Amino acid sequence: MAFADASLTALRVFREVAARGTLTAAAAALGYTQSAASRQIAALERAAGARLLERRHDGVHLTAAGRIVLRRAAAMLDEADAAARELAGRAGEGGTVRLGWFASAGGALLPRALTLLRETHPEITVLTREATTPSLVRALRAGTVDVALLSSAPPFRPPDAEDPPLALEILTERPLRVAVPAAHPLAARDFVDVADLRGQAWIAGQSTGDEQLMGVWPGLGERPFVAHTARDWLAKLHLVAAGLGMTTIPPSLASAAPPGVRLLEVRGGPLELRRLLLARLSEPSPAAAHLIVALRAAVSALGGFP
Incomplete structure (x- = not known):
């Protein structure tokens, strides 16, 4: 069995495991049983001819082969999703952006930003997901979110040590x-x-x-x-x-x-300073770029969080 024969279902399960950090969380997110998700991962590893995940006490971690497969899987799944939208007659719409955010960003910033975006670009669809900052970093790497709002505390280290580094923008820095x-x-x-x-x-x-x-x-x-x-x-x-x-x-x-x-x-x-970071892995799509503008405007409208 060659990697080219890997199913889209197996690739989706693998990407979700990489994003969520555990097989249990990925299975729940996709509506699968854990055993069904495990079978998909096993089939993908057979197709790749290599171990893609290491099981540890704190969850699963990608192997070197897993990082290669994840990069390719994310691109393949994005293309498949784009084809599905085109076949459904939605290719000409404003586009969909997947935004990840940590808990405290949802109290004021997120509603303000989405309201501003709806006023200027109502054709854009934004799908959001709340998670911890480490989970959102994994999701960016896995391609399950396009843009993420992250929190950062001193000594303000990079969110992870993977290559390529995430593109980070400080939206605000204020004391706790x-x-x-x-x-x-x-x-x-x-x-x-x-x-x-x-x-x-x-x-x-x-x-x-x-x-x-x-x-x-x-x-x-x-x-x-x-x-x-x-x-x-x-x-x-x-x-x-x-x-x-x-x-x-x-x-x-x-x-x-x-x-x-x-x-x-x-x-x-x-x-005790806290930074609000805007993070992405790749160049933003036009829809994502409009969302980023709305996020910056929301920070400004809220007075930079005094």
């Missing part, structure tokens, strides 16, 4: 802040010291295998008391508004803070 209930004694101040945050009750997200979710102030110098855990940022902020604890808030969510929440600068320690 702490969100406290409006009735909290600290809320009467314009800023707080790191020492003031010790011994407080925190609302934080649970850590995942590839990313530490935010909520507790970094470098607190003690084991924090986490009173409530929530992945959703708006849920965290509403818990703060209810007086149930405090949480950190990234710049991209400042404008989405509900009444009853006070945002404070933190002093007395390292400046």
